[in-house]
Amino acid sequence: MTSVLVVIESDQGAMAPASHEALTFARDYATSAGLPLNAIIFGAESGMAAEAGTYGAATVHVADHALLDDFGPEAWGETLAQAVTQTAPAVVVSCGTDRGNEVLAQAAARLDLPFVANCTEVDTGAAEMTRTQWGGSLLERVSLNAPTRLLSIAPHAFDASPAPAPGAGMVMPFAPVLDDSLARTKVVDRVVTSSGVTLSTAPVVVGGGRGVGSAEAYAPLEELAELLGGKVGCSRAVTNNGWRPHSDQVGQTGTRIAPELYIACGISGAIQHWVGAKASKNILAINTDAEANMVTKAGHAVLGDLHTMIPAITAEVKKRKGL
Amino acid sequence: MAELRILTLIKRVPAPGARINITDDEQFVNTQNLGFTMSPHEECAVEGAVQLIEEHGGESTVLTLGPAEAEEQLRYAASIGINQAVLMDNGGEDWDPQRTAKAIGDAIEQLESESGPFDLILFGNESADSGGFQVGIRVAHRLGRPMVNGIKGIEVHDDKVVAKREVDAGSEVYELPRPAVLGVKEGLNLPRYPTMKGRLASKKVEINAVAPAADAGGQAKVRLLRPVETVSETVILGTDESAAAAVVDLFEELGVL
Ligand SMILES: Cc1cc2nc3c(=O)[nH]c(=O)nc-3n(C[C@H](O)[C@@H](O)[C@H](O)COP(=O)(O)OP(=O)(O)OC[C@H]3O[C@@H](n4cnc5c(N)ncnc54)[C@H](O)[C@@H]3O)c2cc1C
Ligand SMILES: Cc1cc2nc3c(=O)[nH]c(=O)nc-3n(C[C@H](O)[C@H](O)[C@H](O)COP(=O)(O)OP(=O)(O)OC[C@H]3O[C@@H](n4cnc5c(N)ncnc54)[C@H](O)[C@@H]3O)c2cc1C
Numbered sequence: 350m351t352s353v354l355v356v357i358e359s360d361q362g363a364m365a366p367a368s369h370e371a372l373t374f375a376r377d378y379a380t381s382a383g384l385p386l387n388a389i390i391f392g393a394e395s396g397m398a399a400e401a402g403t404y405g406a407a408t409v410h411v412a413d414h415a416l417l418d419d420f421g422p423e424a425w426g427e428t429l430a431q432a433v434t435q436t437a438p439a440v441v442v443s444c445g446t447d448r449g450n451e452v453l454a455q456a457a458a459r460l461d462l463p464f465v466a467n468c469t470e471v472d473t474g475a476a477e478m479t480r481t482q483w484g485g486s487l488l489e490r491v492s493l494n495a496p497t498r499l500l501s502i503a504p505h506a507f508d509a510s511p512a513p514a515p516g517a518g519m520v521m522p523f524a525p526v527l528d529d530s531l532a533r534t535k536v537v538d539r540v541v542t543s544s545g546v547t548l549s550t551a552p553v554v555v556g557g558g559r560g561v562g563s564a565e566a567y568a569p570l571e572e573l574a575e576l577l578g579g580k581v582g583c584s585r586a587v588t589n590n591g592w593r594p595h596s597d598q599v600g601q602t603g604t605r606i607a608p609e610l611y612i613a614c615g616i617s618g619a620i621q622h623w624v625g626a627k628a629s630k631n632i633l634a635i636n637t638d639a640e641a642n643m644v645t646k647a648g649h650a651v652l653g654d655l656h657t658m659i660p661a662i663t664a665e666v667k668k669r670k671g672l
Numbered sequence: 673m674a675e676l677r678i679l680t681l682i683k684r685v686p687a688p689g690a691r692i693n694i695t696d697d698e699q700f701v702n703t704q705n706l707g708f709t710m711s712p713h714e715e716c717a718v719e720g721a722v723q724l725i726e727e728h729g730g731e732s733t734v735l736t737l738g739p740a741e742a743e744e745q746l747r748y749a750a751s752i753g754i755n756q757a758v759l760m761d762n763g764g765e766d767w768d769p770q771r772t773a774k775a776i777g778d779a780i781e782q783l784e785s786e787s788g789p790f791d792l793i794l795f796g797n798e799s800a801d802s803g804g805f806q807v808g809i810r811v812a813h814r815l816g817r818p819m820v821n822g823i824k825g826i827e828v829h830d831d832k833v834v835a836k837r838e839v840d841a842g843s844e845v846y847e848l849p850r851p852a853v854l855g856v857k858e859g860l861n862l863p864r865y866p867t868m869k870g871r872l873a874s875k876k877v878e879i880n881a882v883a884p885a886a887d888a889g890g891q892a893k894v895r896l897l898r899p900v901e902t903v904s905e906t907v908i909l910g911t912d913e914s915a916a917a918a919v920v921d922l923f924e925e926l927g928v929l
Contacts, residue, residue: 360839420844422809422820445805447822447837450798454806454821458813463770463890466798466805477894482802486692487701489802490894501805533818538845540836547840553928577928585712588859595824595859596838601800602712602858610928619690627902631926633919634906642690646902649922652911661913665920666929 352436353379355388355406356429356443356452360420362395367444369509372404374471374502375442376512379405381473384439386516389432391417391425394520402518403511410436410523417525420448421535426455428525433460433497435523440475445501453499462495467503475500484601485624505607505628546580548597553579554608556599556626559586560615560636560655567593569659570614576666582606584616600625614655618643635659673830675730678721679783679790681776681808682714682734682749684742685801698895701801710745713796717856719863721794722753724828731755733783733790737775737884739764750874751866757877758783760884769802770889773810779882780815792833793853797822812853820846821855 355375358365372388379386388406390397398409410432416424429452433441441456443449445467457464469488470479475498482489485503493500548554555574557567567581574581583593585600599606601621611629616622618634618641626632634647635655644650651658686701687709693702710718721732733756734749736742741764746757760779767775784790793815795808805821812819825836825843833852836843838859848854866874909918923929 423818447839450805451809451821454809455813457806458773458810461770463768464804464806465891466803479897482896483688483692483800484803485899486688487694488897488899490897492892492894493890494892495890533849534820534846536844537847539839539842540845541842543841549840577923579928589862591862598859610923610926617690620688620692633909633922644906646904647906648904649907649909649919651909651915651919653913653915657913658915661916662919665916666923669920669924669929 350385351439352385352387353382354432354436354438354441355386355401356441356449357388357390357397357401358444358446358448359390359392359397362392364397364400365444365446366509367446367449367504369404370504370507371442371444371449371502372401372406373509374507376405378440378442378471378473382439387436387438389429389523391428393418398518398520402516405512405516406518407516408519408521410521412523412525414525414527416527416531416535419536421531422451422455423534424527424531425452427459427527427531429456430459431525432523438497440498440500443501445503449501453501457499460497462497462499463493464499465491465493466501468500469503469506471500484621486601486620504605546578548580548582548599548604549606551580551606552609553577554582554599554606554611554629555579556582556584556611556613556616557587558584558614558616561587561592564592566656569663573659573663573666576663576670579608584622613643613647614659616643617641618646673728676724676728676792676828677730677788677790678724678732678792678794679780680714680717680721680732680734680749680754680794682710682718682736682745682796683799684708684736684738684745685710685799694896694898698897699893700896708741708744711796711798711800712858713798713856715863716858716860717794717796718749718752718754719861720826720856723861724792724826725753728828733758735776735779736760737762737767737772743879746879747874747877748866750877751870752864753870755877756880758880758882760882762884766893768889768891769804769806770810770891771886773807773814774886775884776807777811777814778886779884780811782882789851791851792828793817793851795853795855797855797857808853808855815853817851817853818848819853819855820848823854823856824859826854826860
């Protein structure tokens with residue numbers, strides 16, 4: 350019988366939180382299509398089968414192979430292509446992360462099938478779906494004609510939730526036939542540059558835009574972020590000026606953030622920035638312009654000069670923390 | 673090290689303002705009053721190619737599939753230092769990612785049979801507009817070459833290309849044998865602006881034409897739509913430093929203090 354197959358993204362044995370979104374979406378889709386929900390894991394089983402079961406997966410194909418013990422887009426994509434050929438799922442789903450999109454595209458290239466990236470809505474039968482363009486600034490309705498429908502879901506488009514009735518999470522070994530040459534795109538090393546919270550996981554992000562004015566003027570933003578256990582983010586105007594590294598950029602061509610609170614200082618809120626910030630649970634805009642998009646879209650705003658506001662806020666935080 | 677041959681792939685896209693509007697037939701971005709550009713990722717790929725040629729010597733080529741007007745993007749790339757340009761004029765038709773990749777793969781084979789292999793082919797991580805995240809991967813597979821997407825650091829050595837991909841807490845390192853294909857992200861470098869001299873020189877670069885041909889793939893556009901906009905009753909907490917207390921009250925309420 351055919352199925353819905355979820356591609357589990359993992360790093361060194363740990364499931365990526367984004368896979369919970371893919372599993373949740375796929376479970377709802379499988380239920381409406383009357384299909385079983387299965388998953389595929391790359392590398393040795395490390396508890397991820399049971400975790401996938403919690404989200405409703407019935408069978409979990411475990412592709413354990415020396416070439417899969419660390420990430421490699423070609424080996425992972427080839428494995429997925431072989432699993433699709435052998436198990437003939439109706440739909441294959443990953444989350445539209447860097448790895449999720451890359452592995453699906455690798456499999457699609459090998460199977461010569463279409464691949465629809467970053468869906469926000471999928472009709473039952475998957476003959477039509479809505480996907481993001483321009484990083485989410487625009488949506489596109491597409492029709493899809495393929496024996497197996499390969500798609501990824503846009504990150505943060507579906508909330509993850511465990512299944513009301515868990516699946517069996519039954520382990521089924523899957524042995525891909527992989528040529529040694531595929532080691533050519535396997536991760537060979539890692540450089541760790543930061544520890545602790547990162548921009549994409551920080552509970553608070555203090556963002557600074559062109560209004561900050563210079564590289565030096567980020568010091569007060571750094572201090573406030575530190576006090577709140579958060580990180581500093583920025584807009585593209587800022588990275589273009591060389592004030593901050595690109596790894597701090599929020600938006601279409603930067604990082605997508607989803608903190609409890611985003612404090613956007615001196616950022617106008619252009620759509621390409623907004624799409625990276627809109628998953629924030631709460632937004633506080635600090636801007637001199639009451640008409641700025643960021644202000645009109647935020648839940649809260651201070652209409653003032655960030656250069657005086659941020660130190661005042663920091664002083665108040667310190668006072669209440671007894672610092 | 674022998675001189676390098678590098679190919680960079682760019683796509684002409686509208687340069688939207690703070691908001692993107694669509695045409696009445698819901699098929700296209702409304703480009704009235706808009707200029708055109710390429711993705712920031714592709715700008716960095718172009719700059720990366722120019723820097724690698726400056727460092728190692730050799731020749732760089734830029735290729736686009738699109739309308740005749742895409743010559744503008746090719747000349748822009750030439751103005752910052754790319755040596756050769758190829759235009760695949762498809763009359764500005766709507767080509768899906770599979771078809772685009774097939775046509776580009778054919779063209780690369782043709783170019784390589786005429787003037788020798790490219791040591792490195794650079795794509796953007798994803799195009800700025802339709803963002804399919806796949807054309808480079810499909811082309812690399814077709815050419816039988818290693819490909820990693822999402823790259824923010826490139827070093828070319830005699831026998832390999834060392835590429836870095838940014839992840840949450842640092843970066844992953846890949847070592848690809850040459851010839852290799854990479855999908856590049858913004859942040860690889862800070863692209864230079866064209867100089868007057870560069871602009872003048874770019875006018876003289878010959879644009880080579882390669883006719884594209886490929887069958888449609890399995891994905892087709894039905895229509896474009898705008899996402900539901902967040903409408904928020906913005907609560908204004910103040911207009912000067914006296915708002916600090918209200919701001920920190922909000923922090924407490926949200927549990928982030
Ligand atoms: C006028 C016009 C309107 C279009 N409208 C739509 C639309 O609304 N929806 C839709 O799905 N498709 C549309 N297309 C087709 C689409 O834009 C294609 O180019 C195709 O879908 C490529 O996929 P992608 O842009 O998602 O590329 P991705 O896979 O995201 O691109 C990755 C990289 O591949 C390279 N690349 C991609 N396309 C080209 C190219 N044409 N020339 C050179 N290098 C390229 C770039 O380096 C890019 O960064 C349109 C095409 C045209 C000409
Ligand atoms: C394909 C594409 C991809 C893009 N990707 C991204 C992306 O990933 N991320 C991104 O950010 N942008 C991106 N952009 C660029 C985006 O369109 C905007 O140009 C950019 O976000 C503007 O940055 P900004 O808000 O800092 O600057 P501006 O738009 O110049 O806004 C500055 C703001 O600061 C306010 N201000 C000034 N002084 C003060 C002060 N003293 N106190 C308080 N407020 C003050 C002003 O009122 C204004 O609202 C992309 C664009 C394109 C075309």
